[in-house]
Structure formats: structure tokens, C-alpha cells
Amino acid sequence: MRRDPLRDAIEKLKQDFPGKSRSWIKRAIMRLGDVRELKFGLYLVEGRRELCDWKPLYQVWYSERGGRWYCTCYFSTFGFARQRDVCTHVAAVMLYRRYKKALEKAERKRVYVAEGEVECKGRIEANGELHIKPAVDRVDLTFFANPKYKIFVVSEMRRIVVRCSGYEILELEGEEVPLATAKFLVERFYERG
Known part of the structure; x- marks a missing residue:
């Protein structure tokens, strides 16, 4: 399956600023959840005392003329030295924009889903994201003698193969759905009894 969009956004930020510390x-x-988009190119970032912020809000914007990002913290007493650098308010906005774009792209992606029931005393695997739960309401000693599981698979391939201890035990044809729908169906799979 695909990589996590947040992890990808963080890796790109690290690549853009290789000299920055961990x-x-x-x-x-930490500031990612504090970013609010007001209008295209203008963002608010909530201040945090634990991160040494002095103000409750910081404005971050991109200047076409300057060709760079700016933050209101640059115009404070201690911020003038930071203008040559990039503050974490700006970094959070850059991370927010990349993460949002990656999520939008991921949500448009289409995948295949299938569900079924298998009996397996070993390790269950599939060629996709596998979700498993016992096929019975109550797990007791008899379950371990004859274990049956309900499975739900999200895959990039239409032909979904389920294996038990390396042996193919089930082949399903997946139904094509948007990734957002697949995520919803996974939640429903776990909610159902």
C-alpha cells in the first residue's frame, strides 16, 4: 500500500531544510494542528507558550515580490535575526500545505476492496492492507482448535489473494472504490459484530 501522507510531507520538509535540527x-x-488557512497565501498559526511564543497568533504569508514566506514573528524584537532563517511557524504552514495536498491526492485515488471468511491456524497475509477479526462473537478454547476469521482487504490490485502460513487459501475479486470509501468501509468492518 501507499506511504503515509504526513510522513511524506515531513520527509520533504527535511529535504528542503537539511541543516535544521530534529x-x-x-x-x-507540533504546530501542525495550530495552522488555520484564512485565504490563499495567508495563514494563522496559534502561539504556544511551551514553544517560547510571546503572542497568541502569528500570521504567515507568501510574498510573490520577495519570493519567500514571512511571519509576523520576524518583525518582533527578537525576530529580526530570524528573517534570514525560517521560523517553525512558517515550517508548520509549509508542512500543513504539503500534508493537505497529499491527502487530497490520496482521497482521489481508487483501490479495490473485498471481504470474506477464512479458517487458518497460522499467519494470515494478503496482497494489500489486511483487516482481521474473529468470525465468532466469543473467543474461547474451541476457537483455537478451529479458528475462523472475517477479513477485509484494501488492495491496489483487483485480484486479491489471501494466504495462511504462505499457502493460498482464498482468492477474491476486489470491488473498485475511492480510497475515502475504503477507509469508511474499514471502520464499518470493525463496528459490525
Whole structure:
């Protein structure tokens, strides 16, 4: 399956700023949930005392004329020295934009889903993201003698193969759905009894 969009966004941020410390990356990640998009090119980032912020809100924007990102913290007493650098408010906005774009792209992606029931005393595997739960309401000693599982698979391939201890035990034809629908169906799979 695909990689996590947040992990990809963090890796790209690290590549763009190879000289930045792990602490700087961590602070940018911590601020990710504090970013609010006001309009295209203008963002608000909530201040955090634990990250040494003095103001409750910081504005971050991109200047076409300057060809770079700016933050209101650059115009404070201590911020003038930071103008040559990139603050974690700006880094959080960059991370937010990349993550949002990756999520939108991922949600448009189409995958195949299938569900079934298998009997297996070994390790169950599939050529996709496998979700498993016991096929019975109550697991007792008799379950371990004859274990049956309900499975739900999300795969990039239409032909879904399920294996038990390396042996093919089930082949299913997946139904094509958007990735967002597949995520919803996984949640429903676990909610059902």
C-alpha cells in the first residue's frame, strides 16, 4: 500500500531544510494542528507558550515580490535575526500545505476492496492492507482448535489473494472504490459484530 501522507510531507520538509535540527522539525510538527488557512497565501498559526511564543497568533504569508514566506514573528524584537532563517511557524504552514495536498491526492485515488471468511491456524497475509477479526462473537478454547476469521482487504490490485502460513487459501475479486470509501468501509468492518 501507499506511504503515509504526513510522513511524506515531513520527509520533504527535511529535504528542503537539511541543516535544521530534529528539534526544529519536531516543533514544526507540533504546530501542525495550530495552522488555520484564512485565504490563499495567508495563514494563522496559534502561539504556544511551551514553544517560547510571546503572542497568541502569528500570521504567515507568501510574498510573490520577495519570493519567500514571512511571519509576523520576524518583525518582533527578537525576530529580526530570524528573517534570514525560517521560523517553525512558517515550517508548520509549509508542512500543513504539503500534508493537505497529499491527502487530497490520496482521497482521489481508487483501490479495490473485498471481504470474506477464512479458517487458518497460522499467519494470515494478503496482497494489500489486511483487516482481521474473529468470525465468532466469543473467543474461547474451541476457537483455537478451529479458528475462523472475517477479513477485509484494501488492495491496489483487483485480484486479491489471501494466504495462511504462505499457502493460498482464498482468492477474491476486489470491488473498485475511492480510497475515502475504503477507509469508511474499514471502520464499518470493525463496528459490525
